[in-house]
Amino acid sequence: MAKPKVATTSLAGCFGCHMSILDIDDRILKLIELVDFDKSPVNDIKKFTGRCLVGLIEGGCCNEENVRVLQDFRAHCDILISVGDCAIMGGIPAMRNTIPLKECLDEAYLNGPTVYNPTKTIPNDEEIPLLLNRVYPAHEVVTIDYFLPGCPPPADTIWEALTALLSGKPLTLPYQLIKYD
């Protein structure tokens, strides 16, 4: 039987949650025995090669590309897991949600105290994904099956969750592993 496949992505996140995945230490060797990695920054596979059992989502959606990637994950993965506070509630990027987008861009590219921008242009190339009006948690864009809170979630949380799902057991985390920070 072919090993189940796991895909991961970092949307509007800082890659800290991916660091936490790597932080399972030598258990990563066990994980490789249990699963194959499909699309993921870990192996740099850019496109889905087929159906995946689990998709791990780091980060919320701050631009249109994030939305497309997230929808792609939903289409290819049986189980989608929001990993970390950014996927769950927007996290640090969502601090801009109480400020109009134009004000954010003006501050970043025109008015900020360290800005050098003689042409007074705000980047608007079609190669650059369009920013959304605000940062959206993953579950406000697609259906998410499980949530692993934390900033980042501890490696043990990710390990417990993955091994439970792979062995078909219900996902119940001990009190000490549910943390929002």
Place this chain on the structure above:
Amino acid sequence: MNDRFAFTIDGVEVQGRPGQTIMQAADEAGIYIPRLCSHKELAPHGSCRVCTVLVNGRPQTACTQPAGPGIIVENSSEALLAIRCNLIEMLFIEGNHFCMFCEKSGNCELQALAYRFGIMAPKYPYLFPTRELDASHPDIFIDRNRCILCGRCVRASRDLDGKNVFQFVGRGPRKRIAVNAKTALADTDAARADKAVSACPVGAILRKRVGYGIPIGQRMYDAAPIGSDIEAARAHPHK
């Protein structure tokens, strides 16, 4: 004492005294009823509704409802847990609760209740309201992004500090905590040692220059859920 009377919480017999609320009698018996706006040193407020229990089948806030002989209290049914989870989740989506950089994280009662209830993510969409911050005072600040309108600071400042620094203004979604001064917190007689500051269950009123004082792992709710201290006092544990 002779004036003691008996009633039950989840089928367990509990002793109450005249004048006690259900919550006070439960605390003495080592039964934890979740709460947020209630504070041991403050008069009950009954506003957060987290301590809602069924008294003879009717919903009542345990922090305000007097205990009485023979009453039947239901505290830990699935239905009540669902109500409490919803309340906590609504408080999370209604404000801007960025736990990842909040100095109160690990010692926050709102967060601790979410942990105790095993809430992994709120089921409601986040509102991301615009809320004001007041850092004018040299020693304390108000971050209304985190305020849950429990009114503990209002009661503590009025009844314990004797200062009346805080009060609610506005109604509905515009309700917020205001200070008793023309412009800002700096113009009040609020002080660093005020009970109003330590009474805040979340990170809305904090002392400056404290930062992340306690290492992760040693904070109040890192190892054991909120209410464990009350439950530990229970002499005869029941399932």
